[in-house]
Amino acid sequence: MTFDKYRVFETELAGRPLVVETGKMTQLANGACLVRYGETVVHVAATASAKPRDGIDFFPLSVDYEEKLYSVGKIPGSYMRREGRPSEKAILTSRVIDRPIRPLFPKDMRNDVSIVATVMSVDPDCAPEITAMIGTSIAISISDIPWNGPISGVSVGLVDGEIVINPNAEQRKVSDMSTTVASTDSRIAMIEAGANCVSDEVMYNAIMAGHEANQKIIEFIKGIVAEIGKPKFEYPSNEPDHEMFEAIKAFAEEDVKAALDTDDKTVRDERLKPIYEAVHEKFDEIYPESEAKIDECLYKTQKFIVRRWLLDEQKRVDGRGMDDIRPLASEVGILPRVHGSGLFTRGQTQVLTIATLGTVGDMQLLDGIDDETEKRYMHHYNFPSYSVGETRPSRGPGRREIGHGALAERALLPVIPSMEDFPYSLRLVSEVVSSNGSTSQGSVCGSTLALMDAGVPIKAPVAGISCGLITEGERWMTMVDIQGLEDFFGDMDFKVAGTHDGITAIQMDLKISGLLPEMVKEALEKTHKARNYILDEVMLKAIAEPRKELSKYAPKMFTTTIAADKIAEVIGKSGKVIKEIQAQCECKIDIEEEGETGQVFVAGLDAEKCQRAIEIIQTIATDPEPGAMYLGKVTRLMDFGAFVEIAPGKEGLVHISQLDVKRVDKVTDVVNVGDVIRVKVQEIDDKGRLNLSRRDVLIEVDGLTPENNPDEERKPRRDGGRGRGPRGGRGRRN
Incomplete structure (x- = not known):
């Protein structure tokens, strides 16, 4: 099969090839093209309804930028395994394309116009958003849809202080600016910018650089239109009759002026209601079945008054000067x-x-x-x-x-x-x-x-x-x-x-x-x-500066670093260990692996419990050594002592002689199952078993001796561990 209308047009943009194909696909749309920028490919189709839509007072334009995950070799993660509602970025791109093209359509046209830009392949160095904007301009320009284009758009970056047109993926990562500039052949049509606190001068220069870069593409599009562009179709104008407008303006102008002259929107709206009623009462019979056009004339009357005040009298409706800010x-x-x-x-x-x-x-x-x-x-x-x-x-x-x-x-x-x-x-x-x-x-x-x-x-x-x-x-x-x-x-x-x-x-x-x-x-x-x-x-x-303290209702954050090969032990099989720590300490734990280390983040409302979680994690990730102290939980009681778990899977024996500084006759006189006590590792035998002592902690930390602690009943300490203060990083979800 041959395609008689197939055409290919080529140019260059920011050092990368820009190729436009028409006439092979989408033959039933009013205008369509396939745009290749590097290895990014976007298909754009423009269609218009044959008749205007009845009963509306606006131009019905829709722009849809569609991200297809096959364009980057992904299968959608949803249950249906297909694209659903557009992503936030796709919606924002649709708006960025809509804004420069909308003013160039006839304001009195009411035919539906639809633009669909479908991203089919993505080269990270060639932004599909810019490709779609250029493709949109081409599709409308070569169609028979009335439009006063073309436009072009580019992205402007700031890398090491230098302005870059359409920065590649690596440049975008370090750019201090991400600015999209759309232009006609004479004016700047749209600006959308994010920047890292750049000066007015730098931003202005970037906008002008983008405007200049657009001119080459606009000339390229004009060449395409000259070769394959269709004649624009005629449409019925929705513009109110000039005689109708002048009659309504003459009848209502002074009343509308009085109504608009206030800084209170509520008062203004209340003042306008009887004016609308009076106008319709007088003109509905003169212009039957023209209710919408009568409202349009009143809208145009308000617009005429406000613009004349501003241009001729430098007067604003609320009495402010041109550079004054409201209260x-x-x-x-x-x-x-x-x-x-x-x-x-x-x-x-x-x-x-x-x-x-x-x-x-x-x-x-x-x-x-x-x-x-x-x-x-x-x-x-x-x-x-x-x-x-x-x-x-x-x-x-x-x-x-x-x-x-x-x-x-x-x-x-x-x-x-x-x-x-x-x-x-x-x-x-x-x-x-x-x-x-x-x-x-x-x-x-x-x-x-x-x-x-x-x-x-x-x-x-x-x-x-x-x-x-x-x-x-x-x-x-x-x-x-x-x-x-x-x-x-x-x-x-x-x-x-x-x-x-x-x-x-x-x-x-x-x-x-x-x-x-x-x-x-x-x-x-x-x-x-x-x-x-x-x-x-x-x-x-x-508020002169950020508060020094977070709200008591905000989560408290703590972090520690462990070896990457210990992450699996902290998480446990099927997440069992980390879930147990989270439940015990009433906190949330996230872990991020960074090379040979793992960043652990613990968050919760109780700082003491978060610190306890940090200590448990450090205990799991660190092999116990003689002399080290830990906070542990009593898990079992025997006549000869108590078993204490210092971390999930790490348990040791506190012999009855090591439970207190004084003589202990019965284990339950000092501890019970579930108590949390601080213990010291005395030794690790040849089988890896831990011998623990609470007595050493009482002597070394609390300074207790049998002499200064005679037959007083000892109770286990319930203090938390000590984690490091807030630091940062991103986490693995659990």
Whole structure:
């Protein structure tokens, strides 16, 4: 069989071949391509419905980035042995692809458009996410779907102070930056960044380097379109009639101005209700069956007013200056039984974040197509309907919630202490209790407060703020800390999080085709000043540094090191030994093998019991020697003495003459089964049997003698062992 329409197009990106194939597969889609970047292969298909969807007031675009585990030679670990719901990373990648392409579709189109990018093969040096973004641009560009593309996207790293385009796997491990930049042929269309506190200048230079690298790929895509691109189809516009809009605007404009002119979202909404009712009462008969379009005209009237105020009068709806931040407040220790909590308020936006400290074994296990298999620091973001005064049932996090949670997670990750310095897993949950703009950055601030309240020794506090944009032809202006109305009617939501010294995360959402370089630079400068103000004037006044002590409800962590060949003895057959220690000491134990040693982590609420577990493990892992002292449990009683287990499988005899400093007539006068006593190894006979002494411990440690302890009844000590203090590492689950 021959494929008459089969075409292959080749170029190079960051020193690696980029090959695009069309015309062989997916002949029934509106547009499709197979993109090979190195040995990474992504198939992208773009389809559109023949007719618009009725009754909606938005453009129905869906983007799905599908990770297939066969692409990395894995079989899914689920019961069904097939891919289920998309991973968090796949959802985030779908959002990253969606954001730069969405503004380039006609705003009045209501035909469903679906983009499906399927990862079929992964070369670790050639990111499938970037390959999918480029493939998406090609598939839409060559299709008959109306679109004002193409775009291109690259990843930008910072390795040893040098900017690197599309860093390979080894470079990504040491890079101080992971920034995705998407561009059109003239503007920057999307920025998504995580960074290790880099300066504004370095970030700006990286964005510009990515924008420049994109231009070569855009020209490459234009060449493909020129050769095989289809004519774009016609669609019925959903734009309200111009005459209708002008009539409604003339009728309602002054009332809408009066309604919008307040800093209280609740008051604004109440003022707008009678205006909507009056408009429908007047125009429903004039324009029958056009209820949605009448609402659209009212929306456009509000947008017209807000934009005119900003551009012509430098007036914001709440009366603030362009660089003013809404009233701020910070509190910590809101919830008494959790490990840490912080409430951050900016205007009518409020976020309560809760920090939970967990054990090594509480890390999240990942089953994806990259090398990351577990995650120690997790951030989850919840946006209930009541936060915006609406009524709808909760159905779990959507893509927006997952995206905002990931942004806050990325913003805090550079300041989280290492496992060696702080051997805990961490989960933060941001509950948005009130929303009027920029809740994602509120969750960044709330997370810093919660971490410090929990006693997590973060490297530096992080704050987040957003910057908005209004454009009209060649005119444009930016404003700091946009509230909901300015987000709805503006052109940009440029979110930046960072410390005093540098940027840790960026997420840029646009409703226009892209930004000029000077817009990016101004947004970076304004957000830097704003986050410093938030840190100094509010957050650090609520809590200046992390608490020195953890909550009494947080698990206590202890660690010790044993030889790797002793790990099996500590775990025991089918985990019997380690389970027994955990049950006896009411703790959780994780072990990680590192070369010739094993790191043992013990966590529990009772520090004394954790120390006892450490001592038992050290006893198992260390061959007993004469003179060594141990804490042991009495397991059996004989007329001639008591058998004491100093560790699972290691038992010795305390002869009746060695039970006390005074004469003992009956073993049960001193000890009973189940008692925990400290003993000393006197000798190990040729058969490996242990002869133990409690008497020597009483003399050497407690300083007792028969003279100063006459016929006083002796009771066994119940003190715990002494383990080393908290250190770090990751654990083997048991």
